[in-house]
Amino acid sequence: MDDKERVAVITGGGRGIGAAAGLRFIKAGFHVYFADLNFIRAQQFVESLKSFQSHAHPLSLDVTSDDSVMEAIDIVGKKHGHINVLINNAGITNQQPTVETSVSDWQMMIDTHLTGAFRCSKAAFPFLKGATDASIINVSSIAGAMGMPIRASYCAAKAGLEGLTRSLATEWSKDGIRVNAVAPGWVLTDLIQKDLDSGLVSEELLSSRISLKRLGKPDEIGEVMFFLASNASSYMTGQVLRVDGGLSIDLNPGNVNAVRTNS
Numbered sequence: 001m002d003d004k005e006r007v008a009v010i011t012g013g014g015r016g017i018g019a020a021a022g023l024r025f026i027k028a029g030f031h032v033y034f035a036d037l038n039f040i041r042a043q044q045f046v047e048s049l050k051s052f053q054s055h056a057h058p059l060s061l062d063v064t065s066d067d068s069v070m071e072a073i074d075i076v077g078k079k080h081g082h083i084n085v086l087i088n089n090a091g092i093t094n095q096q097p098t099v100e101t102s103v104s105d106w107q108m109m110i111d112t113h114l115t116g117a118f119r120c121s122k123a124a125f126p127f128l129k130g131a132t133d134a135s136i137i138n139v140s141s142i143a144g145a146m147g148m149p150i151r152a153s154y155c156a157a158k159a160g161l162e163g164l165t166r167s168l169a170t171e172w173s174k175d176g177i178r179v180n181a182v183a184p185g186w187v188l189t190d191l192i193q194k195d196l197d198s199g200l201v202s203e204e205l206l207s208s209r210i211s212l213k214r215l216g217k218p219d220e221i222g223e224v225m226f227f228l229a230s231n232a233s234s235y236m237t238g239q240v241l242r243v244d245g246g247l248s249i250d251l252n253p254g255n256v257n258a259v260r261t262n263s
């Protein structure tokens, strides 16, 4: 086993935040497995990386399937002998009034975001244990700490993921594995573009409520993931880093004159 060869697996790595994060890790010398339900998407992304292709590997993986997760993680673990970084990033959205949400839709959301992270972490554990600077990064959302109408299952799944992050951090610290989470605000990816195109959300309105007055870019989340996997965060575990342009810290969004002193 050559533990100098650093290996990262990113679920949902075929596009968006996962793809951007993967490129960041490749630039730092990692071998990155872009593990996606949509294998062709992962393959096309890898092909687009041109000079970085030697370190980029598409991988077919469905986080909702025990067999698929075991098989995919095993391929990587057995090939390299270890996995240094697992990023549980695969995600879907589902906007539905709660009274119209079926139990199967609810379960799909929990299965993808929460159980998927549990499944992948459990499968990767033997390969993370003992690897240099081993770390898991779970991709939560500000929805893990804040509420949103018509997204109860998403908010519940992300809140659960933050609980899983803290628990695994306490349990696996003895195995040399740090577990942290990143919680993005609105980030311009295909996932959000769909909502912008349908008029469900407006970029102008969203931006007006964000302290930095714009949506985030996928590579801005990738940078924070890289920080969480690097030695620069060696004393951090069980933490959730909110990367939201100030969206979750503003009590009076968009109104800088809201609090005036009496004169």
Ligand SMILES: NC(=O)c1ccc[n+]([C@@H]2O[C@H](COP(=O)([O-])OP(=O)(O)OC[C@H]3O[C@@H](n4cnc5c(N)ncnc54)[C@H](O)[C@@H]3O)[C@@H](O)[C@H]2O)c1
Pocket (backbone or CB within 6 Å): 011, 012, 013, 014, 015, 016, 017, 018, 035, 036, 037, 038, 041, 061, 062, 063, 064, 089, 090, 091, 092, 112, 139, 140, 141, 142, 183, 184, 185, 186, 187, 188, 189, 190, 191, 192
């Ligand atoms: N974009 C945002 O504004 C935002 C904000 C907060 C959190 N997030 C979270 O970031 C993560 C990535 O989001 P994104 O915006 O890049 O989304 P995206 O839709 O662009 O990419 C998600 C990827 O996950 C893959 N995927 C879906 N189900 C899967 C499964 N069962 N197994 C494996 N792969 C699967 C998709 O094929 C897709 O390639 C998600 O967990 C999302 O909840 C996104």
